[in-house]
Amino acid sequence: MPVITYRDALNQAMREEMQRDPTVFLMGEEVGVYQGAYKVSRGLLEEFGPQRVVDTPIAELGFAGVGVGAAMVGMRPVIEFMTWNFALLAIDQVVNSAAKMFYMSGGQVPVPIVFRGPGGAALQLAAQHSQAFESWYAHIPGLKVVAPATPYDAKGLLKSAIRDDNPVVFLEGEMLYNMKGEVPEEEYIVPLGAADVKRPGQDVTLVCHSKTVTVALKAAERLATEHGLEAEVVDLRTLRPLDIPTLRESLHRTNRCVVVEEGWPFCGIGAQVVDDLQREAFDDLDAPILRVTQADVPMPYNKHLERAAKPTPDQVIAAVRRVAYLD
């Protein structure tokens, strides 16, 4: 099976969907001639021409709105934000237009649009450019929210997102673009709303998504070799709708849970996961569910402080030892 990068997996997904469906088009800053700020759209302008790969001015609200309008009249736009930090300027179109039209038109006007781009912190981009906005969008009824962690999932989920008739917020990771992984040559899709067990285990469930899947897997390796605990790593993949049955089934075996996420703790994705699980898995719980998140501060620019503010395998291991009553 070919091993390709997360970046190229996304590129393949867009290319295949544009080949498959002439209503799919890509629009955003530097997506055409420059081939994407992170080279995700490499070769697409050449293959599909300027009608379907559209460079826009630096005006997020404007081109997001154009995308929503196009979706309302039957197109399937993919709107690339250079990062989700810049997409704050466009959030009115995402929340007030894209997420509402299907509902407010009484089901007459679906908005099959994908908003995509990198989210979360990279390295020393400082407070304004290092933010994970998953919980902002997951809060909104009418949106689906996806955050893949591997090349395989990135491709399969983006294809599902483009085919979905609902607006989908698709959060990539700048630090993930170079990640390599196996991606089959034959076509496949990964359904939205399905979590994935990335590592089986019976002692504790680690719930994670996007970049924190790597953090959780590293923690799981060390838990196995240094602490004698087998952690089950469950990648949410889709944050809305949440795949609670998979989590419930995992907790039925492990009885303990730690939720790891890149965002801030207050009203985070983990808060929602904990709320669902305390109801759905109450009688399986042997300990309160703990969370590992980014520190509750704007991301520091200083390299050492930035490292200290991000969730780490050490923090995950400490939380696991607490829910296992070892500390």
Add this chain to the structure above:
Amino acid sequence: MITKVVMEALSPTMEEGRIAQWLKHEGDAVKSGDVLAEVETDKAIMELPARSDGILRKILVGDGATTAVGNLVAVIADADEDISGVVGNGGEKGEKGEEGEEGQTVAAPAAPAASAASAGGEAEGGRIKASPLARRMAGEQGVDLRRVDGSGPGGRIVKRDIAAAAAASAALPVGGAEGWEDVPLTQLRKTIARRLTQSLAPVPHFFLTSIVDMERAAEAREALNALGGEKISFNDIVAKTVAMALRQHRACNAWWQESTIRYFHDVHLGIAVAVDDGLITPVIRHADRKSLREIAIETRALAERARARKLAPEEYTGATFSLSNLGMFGIDAFTAVINPPEAGILAIGAITPTPVAHEGAVQVRRRMHLTMSCDHRVIDGATGARFLQTVRQMLEHPLALVW
């Protein structure tokens, strides 16, 4: 370090205690575990131990005074420590609420291991802390949470504690352990229970009376006592007989537990003993496996301790069936009140020479009334009657006791 000494709950039902006497006095140096005072509870006189080392600086509740469980009774501190802040809000006030709880938590850290070991996972106020999973497992595996020590934070009972408790009980040798079987209630039994409870709340009693010819039992008793040693009383003979009969009639050796009936495999016989201001029912454990002589000795010892109010809680709880005897007061027959959750009690009347028809002639024979009170939710009429029939047959043919 200042440690508040509070009135501790020294029996399962104790709500207040009277300081019988202080054994330590203000200014005495005390070590953790030293007995500070004797406390008269609702059942017995118990010892109130120190929970930390220091000087007994102040006694707030004097000899003979009564105070509620949780209230401050004294203060232990270093010799020169300022205790005015603690003594200021002293124990005379009825501080059962927040103050009382605070007093307990302050005193507890001195001996957390000891108190945790004795109380299992039971926290202050009787609430048991256990994880949801532990509760579910305990229910499924029949583990009594009150008997499990929690290893989690604050004594929380967690999965591994239940697993350990279940493994420990499974490892006990067959026959040597306390045993019982919880039988779920059938719909019929639930209906019987509900209707009878409605008619005669809270325990629907009914009564069975049998008149027993005690001639042979009396002869056996005289013969045994002629051998010397511990004197055997009629009460002892009835106790031994009832214990052996209960072994044959497990349906009467049971507890009503609302959602289940617990049928015991062992017989723990409660024997009501009158004390100065009431009565208490010490328990002969495994009475069915003890000899008449053992029962006689143990009954005498327990009764003495009961009158001296020295019984420990485990000596007056856990009976599976009880006896009450008013024969020595010349009472021919009476009905005793069931001691829940037990399902039955047997009232023993006086042995009275009575002219009766015996083998075709009128004879004067020693006769005794036995009246059994039954909880109809557990014991039906015929069930109780068969048990009482066995008791009567064994008493009238006392050689059965050696079987």
